[in-house]
Amino acid sequence: MAVYTRIGAEQMAAIVDAFDVGTLLSAKGIAEGVSNSNWLLEAQRGQDEARRFILTVYESRTDVTDLPFFLDLLDHLAARGCPVPRTIHDREGASYRKLPTSEGDKALALIEFLPGVSVSEPTPGQARAVGAALAQVHLASRDFASSRENSMGLASWQQLLGDCGEDGLASIHPELPAIVTRELDLLARKWPADLPRGVVHADLFPDNVLMLGEEVTGLIDFYFACTDLLAYDVAVTHAAWSFSDDGTRFDPAISRALIEGYESVRRMSAEEHAALPLLARAAAVRFLATRAYDWTNTPEDALVTPKDPLAFARRLQFYAAPENAGIFAAS
Numbered sequence: 001m002a003v004y005t006r007i008g009a010e011q012m013a014a015i016v017d018a019f020d021v022g023t024l025l026s027a028k029g030i031a032e033g034v035s036n037s038n039w040l041l042e043a044q045r046g047q048d049e050a051r052r053f054i055l056t057v058y059e060s061r062t063d064v065t066d067l068p069f070f071l072d073l074l075d076h077l078a079a080r081g082c083p084v085p086r087t088i089h090d091r092e093g094a095s096y097r098k099l100p101t102s103e104g105d106k107a108l109a110l111i112e113f114l115p116g117v118s119v120s121e122p123t124p125g126q127a128r129a130v131g132a133a134l135a136q137v138h139l140a141s142r143d144f145a146s147s148r149e150n151s152m153g154l155a156s157w158q159q160l161l162g163d164c165g166e167d168g169l170a171s172i173h174p175e176l177p178a179i180v181t182r183e184l185d186l187l188a189r190k191w192p193a194d195l196p197r198g199v200v201h202a203d204l205f206p207d208n209v210l211m212l213g214e215e216v217t218g219l220i221d222f223y224f225a226c227t228d229l230l231a232y233d234v235a236v237t238h239a240a241w242s243f244s245d246d247g248t249r250f251d252p253a254i255s256r257a258l259i260e261g262y263e264s265v266r267r268m269s270a271e272e273h274a275a276l277p278l279l280a281r282a283a284a285v286r287f288l289a290t291r292a293y294d295w296t297n298t299p300e301d302a303l304v305t306p307k308d309p310l311a312f313a314r315r316l317q318f319y320a321a322p323e324n325a326g327i328f329a330a331s
């Protein structure tokens, strides 16, 4: 379920016309995704081949003032050969437009459609390609002029987990309040602030990567992208890819392939390597925090089912276990 905004056929045709991509041939709502409303559109200009686009209407979770950062970043990365969709600009050259709705004005953007599917059981070859694509983004964004603070950093994890309350966390798992206190304290004391920084995707889960075989055809959903530690992005991607969904099984071959793929494009420093165990715990806390918050604050009759916070509590326990300290050792 991810079409929260109704757009009639005539209004959709007018939107497409504003982008000068030809005549609208079809528009289908996309079920995947939870934050924004998305449609797959097909349009044709004159006798040209029909082209496909993704229309996104930004819902309340995306701050419109961040859109220039996200959308300019896509254009910057695409121009440097990264597999990300370009933003289609409207006839006036704007990368997003205003959509009047019964709930007030929303923003919308038209994005290039990229082929590929999101894998659910990645192979090491696919993990290697994803690691390499992430490093390519880190290098290609070095000359991106804008920056954006990470609104999903340590301070927001403290806030979100605090808002869950001890009882809320304990209702997910009795040991969670103590685990969360221990981890937040450790991260506040040991955060490795002086590592290389740059633009990070910060949410590179399998559902945000489109692939054909072992080729990455699209990195999408840059709506958490921000300026932060590059090694933190590696840790987020590691936490997202190297485990079964529920966090019960760690896959060492995927883990190795992901890091090797990354380092085939950008080598991490010794300091970054040394920080990975802590940053992996941080990544697990980040997704535990948003999931625990949603878990304890989503009404039972909500249309969207909250994701399981324990899947990231399990990853956290894995990363924190002394016997797993060697998984990031340089090969």
Ligand SMILES: Nc1ncnc2c1ncn2[C@@H]1O[C@H](COP(=O)(O)OP(=O)(O)OP(=O)(O)O)[C@@H](O)[C@H]1O
Residues within 6 Å of the ligand: 002, 030, 032, 033, 034, 035, 036, 037, 038, 054, 085, 111, 112, 113, 114, 115, 207, 208, 218, 220, 221, 223
């Ligand atoms: N450029 C693109 N090319 C092809 N398909 C795309 C593209 N962008 C988005 N999609 C499709 O639309 C779906 C939803 O997109 P996206 O993940 O950006 O939505 P969202 O609601 O913002 O995400 P989330 O739920 O992760 O917050 C994707 O799973 C993918 O199937």
Ligand SMILES: N[C@@H](CCO)C(=O)O
Residues within 6 Å of the ligand: 203, 205, 287, 290, 291, 307
């Ligand atoms: N990728 C996130 C959701 C979007 O940030 C998660 O799996 O919790």
